[in-house]
Structure formats: C-alpha cells, structure tokens
Amino acid sequence: MGKLDTFRQETRTWLEENCPDGAKGSGQIPFGSRSVELEPDVRLWLERMAGRGWTVPTWPKEYGGAELDRDEYKILIEELKRVGARTPLTGRGVNYIGPTILEFGTPEQKARWLPICAQGKGGWAMGYSEPGAGSDLASLSTQAVKQGDNYIINGRKTWTSDAVDCDYIFALVRTSPEKPKHDGISLVLIDMHQQGVQINPIRLISGSSPFCETLFEDAIVPTDDLIGGIDRGWTVGKRLLQFERSTHAGINISGSQGGRTEKSRMPELVKKYVGVEDGKIADNNMRNRLIQHEMNNQVQGITQRRALAELRSRAPGFTSSVVKLSNALNVQDGDELAIAAMGQQGFRWDTEGGASQKEVNTLKRWLYQKSLTIAGGTKEVQLNIIAKRVLGLPD
Numbered sequence: 330m331g332k333l334d335t336f337r338q339e340t341r342t343w344l345e346e347n348c349p350d351g352a353k354g355s356g357q358i359p360f361g362s363r364s365v366e367l368e369p370d371v372r373l374w375l376e377r378m379a380g381r382g383w384t385v386p387t388w389p390k391e392y393g394g395a396e397l398d399r400d401e402y403k404i405l406i407e408e409l410k411r412v413g414a415r416t417p418l419t420g421r422g423v424n425y426i427g428p429t430i431l432e433f434g435t436p437e438q439k440a441r442w443l444p445i446c447a448q449g450k451g452g453w454a455m456g457y458s459e460p461g462a463g464s465d466l467a468s469l470s471t472q473a474v475k476q477g478d479n480y481i482i483n484g485r486k487t488w489t490s491d492a493v494d495c496d497y498i499f500a501l502v503r504t505s506p507e508k509p510k511h512d513g514i515s516l517v518l519i520d521m522h523q524q525g526v527q528i529n530p531i532r533l534i535s536g537s538s539p540f541c542e543t544l545f546e547d548a549i550v551p552t553d554d555l556i557g558g559i560d561r562g563w564t565v566g567k568r569l570l571q572f573e574r575s576t577h578a579g580i581n582i583s584g585s586q587g588g589r590t591e592k593s594r595m596p597e598l599v600k601k602y603v604g605v606e607d608g609k610i611a612d613n614n615m616r617n618r619l620i621q622h623e624m625n626n627q628v629q630g631i632t633q634r635r636a637l638a639e640l641r642s643r644a645p646g647f648t649s650s651v652v653k654l655s656n657a658l659n660v661q662d663g664d665e666l667a668i669a670a671m672g673q674q675g676f677r678w679d680t681e682g683g684a685s686q687k688e689v690n691t692l693k694r695w696l697y698q699k700s701l702t703i704a705g706g707t708k709e710v711q712l713n714i715i716a717k718r719v720l721g722l723p724d
C-alpha cells in the first residue's frame with residue numbers, strides 16, 4: 330500500500346472511532362471564545378481534532394498543526410466529509426492572523442499565539458477599516474504610542490465583523506505619524522477583554538448584523554505583541570489581506586478551505602420555478618443564463634484547483650485577488666439567477682403569506698452576498714490590484 334493509501338486508511342479508522350455523533354454536521358468546527366460556549370460533543374471534537382493537529386492540518390507540528398502536504402490535506406477533507414464530520418477550523422484566527430504570524434512572527438510570538446489559534450481558543454476580529462479609511466486603508470489614524478513596555482492605543486475601527494463574540498483583535502495602527510502614510514503603520518494584537526476596548530454592535534436596515542464598531546481608549550498592548558516589526562505594518566497587513574482574499578476565494582489551505590466541492594443547486598432550482606417542457610427549461614432566456622452560470626461555475630472550480638495545485642505557501646499572492654473577485658461575481662450571478670427564476674416567490678421577507686423558509690433564505694442570501702464585492706477589498710480595488718500587480722499595467 331502506498332503512503333497516501335495508508336494515510337487514508339488510518340484517517341478513516343480514526344475518524345470512525347473518534348467523531349462523536351453530536352459533533353457531526355455540515356460546515357467547519359466552530360472555535361470557542363470567552364463569550365461563545367460550545368456544545369459538549371462539539372467541544373470534544375474540537376479538542377480531539379486539535380490533539381491530532383487537524384484543526385490546522387498544514388501548519389508545523391510545533392505550533393499545533395500536522396504538517397500535512399497538499400495530497401494528505403485533500404484526503405483528510407474527503408474523509409471528514411465521508412463520515413459527515415465537520416472540517417477543520419476556519420475563521421480569522423487560523424486563516425488570517427495565524428498564517429501571518431507564521432510568516433512574520435518571532436519564535437516567541439509563534440509559540441505564544443499559534444497554539445491559541447490552532448486550538449480554537451478564542452475568536453479573532455479584524456481591525457483594519459476606520460470611518461476615514463476603507464479602500465484607502467493607509468489613511469488610518471488609530472494611534473499607538475509607546476509607553477515603557479506597552480503601546481497605548483486610541484482610535485476607532487469600524488465594520489469589525491463579529492467583534493462582540495471575539496477575544497482578540499488584530500489591528501493596523503499608526504506608530505509613526507511623522508512618516509509618509511504607508512511607512513508609519515504597524516500590526517498589533519489586542520486583547521479585547523480590557524477596560525480600554527468598547528464594542529458597539531451596528532444595527533443594519535435588515536435588523537441584527539455581525540458588524541460592530543470597536544473603540545480604543547487608552548487600550549494596552551504589550552510591545553511584544555507587535556507583529557513583523559515596528560512600522561512594517563503595511564507589508565505585513567497586505568499579506569494578511571492576501572490570506573483573507575484567498576479564504577474568500579477558497580484557496581487558503583491553513584484551515585478548512587481548499588476548493589469548491591458542493592454540487593451546484595442551480596439547475597434544480599431553475600427547473601423547479603421555471604418549469605420543464607420537452608425535457609428543456611421552459612424559458613429560453615433562463616435556460617441560457619443557467620448554461621452560462623454553470624459554465625462559469627465549472628471554470629471557477631477549475632481555476633481554484635489550479636491555484637491550489639500551484640501553491641507554494643498556504644495561500645497565493647496577487648492571484649488571490651483574481652480568484653476572490655471571480656468567485657464573488659460568480660456567486661452573485663447565481664443569486665441573481667435564483668431570484669429571477671423564483672419570480673414573485675423570490676421576494677418574501679418571511680414565511681407569512683406562503684413562502685418557504687428556503688425561499689426566504691434565498692432572498693436574504695441574495696442581499697447579503699452583495700457584500701462579497703465589498704468585504705476584503707472592493708471589486709474596484711481588486712481590479713486595480715489585478716491591473717497593476719498581475720497584468721503589469723501602468724499606474
């Protein structure tokens with residue numbers, strides 16, 4: 330038996346013996362945090378997976394990973410899905426800040442922070458955007474002033490997704506206001522459970538939302554928790570954005586990501602609402618839209634697989650912008666198609682009046698996924714990056 334067959338066999342046996350029924354389900358293993366208590370079986374599964382290094386399968390063993398190569402990683406995901414087990418951790422801890430610390434952290438920082446990420450001990454928020462700094466991120470003004478062994482942080486971050494449930498936030502802050510704007514920024518890790526951090530949930534027109542604003546008023550960060558060197562935050566922070574974009578694109582192999590695997594739900598949906606005549610979808614226009622969408626979907630899957638096959642690190646560089654953008658546009662196109670196929674049935678805000686929960690969810694998904702071309706850098710910002718960094722066009 331070859332090495333990969335042996336790995337598959339051992340993995341299968343271990344999973345069958347160790348995955349508690351109560352922890353099975355779709356999606357990834359959730360992380361715990363000081364404000365999110367996990368179900369006992371889910372906690373046990375998280376601990377068992379972390380014990381094998383399978384919450385972050387490709388990370389080095391000394392930091393909580395299993396050092397799986399790409400082929401083993403793929404087998405692990407297939408076997409997890411085969412037994413209906415949740416796949417490895419995902420989220421800003423293992424997918425964004427973890428790989429960034431792996432690349433830029435000191436040995437001490439790696440030893441301190443990476444096991445926290447790998448064991449799913451604590452959620453992470455992302456403190457980049459500010460009221461005056463979104464696409465033009467380098468205009469950020471949150472200040473970090475050194476005082477002895479600490480930085481004192483003052484400022485305001487906005488759109489900090491999930492901050493109310495997080496224990497830590499990685500934030501870009503201004504450490505040298507006198508330098509040109511890209512040169513005076515650093516990346517720091519902030520414990521959110523301290524007096525100087527205030528989190529205000531932002532209520533959107535659709536009701537509750539994961540968004541918050543996070544205010545720092547004399548919050549304290551030990552100087553040891555500045556990642557990648559003083560005033561090097563622009564370089565470090567941009568690499569973190571590549572990890573974020575790769576995660577959105579399904580091509581970050583730190584945690585659970587790794588290419589599209591679900592079957593498209595679109596043919597069945599369109600057939601159901603538009604109807605079938607003579608074995609064909611009854612409306613020419615909808616038939617053509619569906620064919621185009623399915624072709625794009627296939628191309629997207631192939632592009633993801635090619636990007637994964639070419640990976641030399643946990644996530645690619647500027648390619649992440651290409652795949653993130655094409656993925657977002659393709660997903661949004663699918664949502665538009667679903668809403669168009671459903672007609673009036675696609676515009677029901679709740680189940681009163683005869684809509685099913687699935688139909689209501691489709692509408693909400695269509696609205697929510699508009700954010701895919703904003704979050705992690707807007708569509709226009711990705712196009713700028715592709716033009717300059719991938720195609721080499723002049724500024």
Ligand SMILES: Cc1cc2nc3c(=O)[nH]c(=O)nc-3n(C[C@H](O)[C@H](O)[C@H](O)COP(=O)(O)OP(=O)(O)OC[C@H]3O[C@@H](n4cnc5c(N)ncnc54)[C@H](O)[C@@H]3O)c2cc1C
Nearest residue numbers: 455456457458463464488489490700703704705706707709
């Ligand atoms: C679902 C979601 C989750 C998010 N989560 C987080 C989070 O956890 N942490 C965090 O820090 N941020 C988060 N954000 C914020 C996100 O990063 C910003 O919204 C995004 O970077 C755009 O910034 P902005 O909203 O200030 O828009 P702006 O930068 O003001 O852009 C407004 C418009 O101008 C266009 N534009 C701006 N500059 C250019 C240019 N140079 N060329 C062409 N067009 C341009 C943009 O494309 C956009 O259409 C989240 C956003 C969303 C939607």
